[in-house]
Amino acid sequence: MKLLTNLILGLFLTVNLFGQEDKVNELVSQGTELHDQGKYDDAIAKYKMALSIDKNSPLANYELSYSYMAAGKYSEAIKYSKKVIKQDSGSKQGAYIVLGSSLDMSGKPDKAIKAYEEGLSKYPDSNLLNYNLALTLYNQRNYEKAEKAAINAINANPKHGSSHVILSSIMQAKGERVMSLLPTYYFLMLEPNSKRSKINFTNLKKQLAKGVEMKNDSDVSVIVPTSIDSLFGTAEMILSLMAASRLTEDKDKSEMEFFIETNRVLFAMLEEIKKENKGFWWDFYVSKFIDLIQSDNLEAFSYYISQSTNSDSVNQYIANNPDKIQRLKDWIVK
Numbered sequence: 001m002k003l004l005t006n007l008i009l010g011l012f013l014t015v016n017l018f019g020q021e022d023k024v025n026e027l028v029s030q031g032t033e034l035h036d037q038g039k040y041d042d043a044i045a046k047y048k049m050a051l052s053i054d055k056n057s058p059l060a061n062y063e064l065s066y067s068y069m070a071a072g073k074y075s076e077a078i079k080y081s082k083k084v085i086k087q088d089s090g091s092k093q094g095a096y097i098v099l100g101s102s103l104d105m106s107g108k109p110d111k112a113i114k115a116y117e118e119g120l121s122k123y124p125d126s127n128l129l130n131y132n133l134a135l136t137l138y139n140q141r142n143y144e145k146a147e148k149a150a151i152n153a154i155n156a157n158p159k160h161g162s163s164h165v166i167l168s169s170i171m172q173a174k175g176e177r178v179m180s181l182l183p184t185y186y187f188l189m190l191e192p193n194s195k196r197s198k199i200n201f202t203n204l205k206k207q208l209a210k211g212v213e214m215k216n217d218s219d220v221s222v223i224v225p226t227s228i229d230s231l232f233g234t235a236e237m238i239l240s241l242m243a244a245s246r247l248t249e250d251k252d253k254s255e256m257e258f259f260i261e262t263n264r265v266l267f268a269m270l271e272e273i274k275k276e277n278k279g280f281w282w283d284f285y286v287s288k289f290i291d292l293i294q295s296d297n298l299e300a301f302s303y304y305i306s307q308s309t310n311s312d313s314v315n316q317y318i319a320n321n322p323d324k325i326q327r328l329k330d331w332i333v334k
Contacts (some may be wrong), residue, residue: 040071058089074106127157178232188305198308
C-alpha cells in the first residue's frame with residue numbers, strides 16, 4: 001500500500017511539474033509576442049508571472065532581461081542577464097549579449113568589453129558577441145581590436161549585414177578607403193534597398209570620389225593618398241584617378257555608366273594585386289568581387305546595389321532584366 005501511495009504521489013508531482021512548465025512556456029510566449037509589438041512593460045509583466053511559477057526558469061529570466069534592455073531599464077537587464085549566466089543554460093550566450101549591451105548603453109563600455117570577452121571565451125564563434133564587441137571597441141576608438149572582432153563576426157556569419165557595416169566604419173576611421181569600400185559593397189549586395197542601404201550607398205559614392213577637387217574648368221586637383229605604399233595603396237591611387245576622369249574626359253557618361261566602369265576598374269586592379277597577397281581581405285572580399293567580373297554579373301550588380309536611390313534608370317533596368325537579376329541573385333548565394 002505504501003509503494004502504491006508513493007507511485008501515485010510521484011506521478012502527481014511529475015504531472016504537476018509538466019503542467020507548471022507548460023504554463024511558464026505559455027506566459028513566456030505571450031511575453032515574447034508583446035515584446036515584438038513594442039509593448040515592453042506588458043511583456044515584462046508576463047515574464048514576471050512566469051517567474052512567480054518558476055523563479056529559476058532560464059528562458060523567462062533571459063526574456064525578462066532582454067525586454068528590460070529594450071525598455072532602457074539597463075540595471076534590471078544586467079541583474080537578470082547575470083542570473084541566466086550563473087545558471088549555465090541554453091540562454092547563456094544571449095545573456096552575455098544582453099549584459100554587454102546593457103553595460104555599454106549605461107555608460108560602462110569597459111565592463112561591456114569584459115562581458116563580451118568572457119562570453120567569447122565560451123562561445124568564440126558567436127557572430128553577435130563578436131559584432132557587439134567590435135561596435136563597443138569602435139566607439140572607444142580602439143580600431144585595431146575592433147577590426148579583429150568585426151572580421152571574427154563576419155567569419156561566424158557572412159550574411160550578417162551589420163558586421164560588414166561596422167567593419168566599413170572601422171576601416172574608414174583608420175583612413176583605409178578601399179578596405180572601407182569592400183565591406184560596403186558586400187553589405188549592399190546583401191541588403192540593397194532599405195533606409196540604411198541608402199545611407200551606406202551614399203557613403204560608398206562619396207568614398208569613391210574622395211581626393212578630387214575641381215578648382216576651375218580646366219584645373220582638377222588629385223590628392224595622392226598617404227597610404228600609397230599600404231596594402232591597397234595602388235587601388236587607392238586608381239580610384240582617385242578615376243574620380244578625376246569623371247570631371248574631365250568622362251563628363252559625357254551617365255552616372256550609372258561611370259559607376260559600372262569604376263567598379264570594373266577597381267575590381268580588376270584588385271585581381272592584379274591579389275596575386276601577391278592572401279588573408280581575410282583577399283580571400284573573402286576580393287575573391288568574391290573578382291568572381292563577380294568573371295561571372296559577367298558586374299553590370300547587374302551595379303544596378304542591384306543602387307536600388308536605394310530609387311532612380312528611374314535603376315528601376316527600369318531591374319524591371320527589364322529579370323534574367324540578369326536572377327542570375328546575380330543565384331551568384332550571390334552560391
